[in-house]
Amino acid sequence: MSDFFGEINPPQRLLMGPGPVNAHPRVLRAMSADLLGQFDPEMTAYMNEVMALYRGVFQTQNRWTFLIDGTARAGIEAALVSLIEPGSKVLIVRSGRFGLLLTEIAERLGAAYSTVDAPWGEVVPMARIREAALDYRPHVIACVHGDTSTTMAQPLEGLGELCREIGALSYVDATATLGGMAVEADKWGADIVTGGLQKCMGGPSGSAPITISDRAAEFIFSRRHTEKGIRTTDAEDGDRARIGSNYFDLAMIMDYWSDKRLNHHTEATTMLYGARECARLVLAEGLETRFERHAKAGAAMAAGARAMGLSVYGDDRYRMTNVTGIHIPAGLDDAAVRRRMREDFEIEIGTAFGPLQGKIWRIGAMGYNAMKHKVLITLGALEACLRAEGFAVTGSGVDAALEVFNG
Amino acid sequence: MSDFFGEINPPQRLLMGPGPVNAHPRVLRAMSADLLGQFDPEMTAYMNEVMALYRGVFQTQNRWTFLIDGTARAGIEAALVSLIEPGSKVLIVRSGRFGLLLTEIAERLGAAYSTVDAPWGEVVPMARIREAALDYRPHVIACVHGDTSTTMAQPLEGLGELCREIGALSYVDATATLGGMAVEADKWGADIVTGGLQKCMGGPSGSAPITISDRAAEFIFSRRHTEKGIRTTDAEDGDRARIGSNYFDLAMIMDYWSDKRLNHHTEATTMLYGARECARLVLAEGLETRFERHAKAGAAMAAGARAMGLSVYGDDRYRMTNVTGIHIPAGLDDAAVRRRMREDFEIEIGTAFGPLQGKIWRIGAMGYNAMKHKVLITLGALEACLRAEGFAVTGSGVDAALEVFNG
Numbered sequence: 001m002s003d004f005f006g007e008i009n010p011p012q013r014l015l016m017g018p019g020p021v022n023a024h025p026r027v028l029r030a031m032s033a034d035l036l037g038q039f040d041p042e043m044t045a046y047m048n049e050v051m052a053l054y055r056g057v058f059q060t061q062n063r064w065t066f067l068i069d070g071t072a073r074a075g076i077e078a079a080l081v082s083l084i085e086p087g088s089k090v091l092i093v094r095s096g097r098f099g100l101l102l103t104e105i106a107e108r109l110g111a112a113y114s115t116v117d118a119p120w121g122e123v124v125p126m127a128r129i130r131e132a133a134l135d136y137r138p139h140v141i142a143c144v145h146g147d148t149s150t151t152m153a154q155p156l157e158g159l160g161e162l163c164r165e166i167g168a169l170s171y172v173d174a175t176a177t178l179g180g181m182a183v184e185a186d187k188w189g190a191d192i193v194t195g196g197l198q199k200c201m202g203g204p205s206g207s208a209p210i211t212i213s214d215r216a217a218e219f220i221f222s223r224r225h226t227e228k229g230i231r232t233t234d235a236e237d238g239d240r241a242r243i244g245s246n247y248f249d250l251a252m253i254m255d256y257w258s259d260k261r262l263n264h265h266t267e268a269t270t271m272l273y274g275a276r277e278c279a280r281l282v283l284a285e286g287l288e289t290r291f292e293r294h295a296k297a298g299a300a301m302a303a304g305a306r307a308m309g310l311s312v313y314g315d316d317r318y319r320m321t322n323v324t325g326i327h328i329p330a331g332l333d334d335a336a337v338r339r340r341m342r343e344d345f346e347i348e349i350g351t352a353f354g355p356l357q358g359k360i361w362r363i364g365a366m367g368y369n370a371m372k373h374k375v376l377i378t379l380g381a382l383e384a385c386l387r388a389e390g391f392a393v394t395g396s397g398v399d400a401a402l403e404v405f406n407g
Numbered sequence: 408m409s410d411f412f413g414e415i416n417p418p419q420r421l422l423m424g425p426g427p428v429n430a431h432p433r434v435l436r437a438m439s440a441d442l443l444g445q446f447d448p449e450m451t452a453y454m455n456e457v458m459a460l461y462r463g464v465f466q467t468q469n470r471w472t473f474l475i476d477g478t479a480r481a482g483i484e485a486a487l488v489s490l491i492e493p494g495s496k497v498l499i500v501r502s503g504r505f506g507l508l509l510t511e512i513a514e515r516l517g518a519a520y521s522t523v524d525a526p527w528g529e530v531v532p533m534a535r536i537r538e539a540a541l542d543y544r545p546h547v548i549a550c551v552h553g554d555t556s557t558t559m560a561q562p563l564e565g566l567g568e569l570c571r572e573i574g575a576l577s578y579v580d581a582t583a584t585l586g587g588m589a590v591e592a593d594k595w596g597a598d599i600v601t602g603g604l605q606k607c608m609g610g611p612s613g614s615a616p617i618t619i620s621d622r623a624a625e626f627i628f629s630r631r632h633t634e635k636g637i638r639t640t641d642a643e644d645g646d647r648a649r650i651g652s653n654y655f656d657l658a659m660i661m662d663y664w665s666d667k668r669l670n671h672h673t674e675a676t677t678m679l680y681g682a683r684e685c686a687r688l689v690l691a692e693g694l695e696t697r698f699e700r701h702a703k704a705g706a707a708m709a710a711g712a713r714a715m716g717l718s719v720y721g722d723d724r725y726r727m728t729n730v731t732g733i734h735i736p737a738g739l740d741d742a743a744v745r746r747r748m749r750e751d752f753e754i755e756i757g758t759a760f761g762p763l764q765g766k767i768w769r770i771g772a773m774g775y776n777a778m779k780h781k782v783l784i785t786l787g788a789l790e791a792c793l794r795a796e797g798f799a800v801t802g803s804g805v806d807a808a809l810e811v812f813n814g
Contacts, residue, residue, distance in 0.1 A: 004686075100634070100635035101634065198442075348447060
């Protein structure tokens, strides 16, 4: 490593997997702005702007709307560790890998839990969630909006109403849909919703937007325990069990993002600049326009796949618009097709996890990549790779996709 | 917010506080490179390069040397939650705010702990740590190398030997010194050392480099519990208590950074690009040259302060080279001086926390800012601001600093 590996110089690859995808160039440029001190007035003003912008992105009036410094998974854990007390009962809605992740985290937090499951590729009807909740009487209901592992989007209408009825708080992981499909925190009545930047928001992984309802914030503040070293005699501690993590203590993080500006971590300034630019792009485009762009790209991808003789995975009524699962035809070498895509075309498409490993490809069209030419290029390349691997393509995927875009 | 707050456009401020400081321009440029898929061969090659580079930065042969996706504080919590089991006994070495943070985290993890303390502004002699350890017989000894809250650097020679003698594992928080003072993981015999980018490494906050000894890794793998959703029949789980956090589970994160590439979080690619460039800059400059540059800048800052009639905080023998504490003269308005520095000169200097709040300023000269002209400019500006606030400056800080640089 005489030259210490040389300058960063990644290939210009088109990332059409389930995420991360290519960041919008404006986001990367915003991230090269010079740093600020964490309590400089310009920095705290940017923090306040980020709060306002993400209220728009999450379609919420929630005061507590900000960023967790870590990947999308950090947002999930921050929400759960702050909502779940030892012995809390959690109802988990599961039909994919990220539903399993919620279980995993709840177990580590020492929660009791029950699950309401659907097979991968399906969703759980709200009526079944309701039935399970009335039976189990959980403190928290946790679910995933778009589970990229299965490409399904879980309907969430009625979640908040149900939770208010039984006195529970709700959590929604919207990592894979935020900025691409309608994530309506207030309409759902969800108490905490978290996201990430690396999918439909068109930024890099490393910052997790979060929004918290007033009632959830009130609960979390009842667990507040201001940390030693910055606590003063007027520290307002709550009387409930202290949150089991310092880094993910949403009470302290809210105090940091509030006018109190109580020091916690050192805000990841460059990621904040990026998150701010992602939200500006989303809101300037307009949510409806943006969702429509994703819907069209997803529909074109599915139509293209079908025209070539491939079959699309999962229940059409509930498929996410921004990532499409495609059954890998029997006898075809999954890895060989993806290798050709990458090596000949510099296009990445995704494989799958768990029960779907080797069974489906996941092709994303999200954020900056939910664009006509990128969908067409991907389908054209896929057709060539399928033919090269001996698959009898039945029609033009590109033509079928064009029809969706132009029709 | 009709234009959604406009483009990012921070003032070009000189950040001479205790961190964050201005990032090196090369780091910010590296961060604008296009993204890669997380399992693309170019991405995993960059991950391996980062591991090799940070072995150099931490002065270690440790195989397990990589990044935690979060701020420096995320690295601290990842280390502690992975080392501490419920009921573990932890000995915490404390003489400042970040020592208190270790206690805070240990408490939240349900650990038993004992502390060995020194007043803020002093350090704890290894003989006292030894005595406390022999008495308490901890499973883990946790300490802070440079505690920016007090500007003191804790000597750590002999830590590893002591731990091996009593069968303990050690953790060192080197957030504030990594890349600026000698952080010698192997020479110290420390089991886990973590850092951050936003101080002497010259990058933005948001990524925490970590190095883990083989014996600590063995212990952590004995707590391995591969997560649902990616676990296969040959998952190699350990037999000890599962780690209490999913996001900070170092066993899973090591599996992700190993050739297994077991999916965990989605690596924060842009932050990784930045961390890589930070390490390249550090190693290309050479560790000794870099430490000397920081030492000279710190000595010049202290000499300059003294020449102006200010007194320097803390025990000279143990002061960190990269941040200097300066007693705020009696009767002077702390906030007014800092406001003049910021508004007239676009220079940020730091205030302090806890018992030192309003008592000392903390002036950093670290990373890209540990440079002659920046020290001189800061001292010249400080002199003007002190005079303007009515302090009787006794001599030229700039001249005294120049003498250190040129002498």
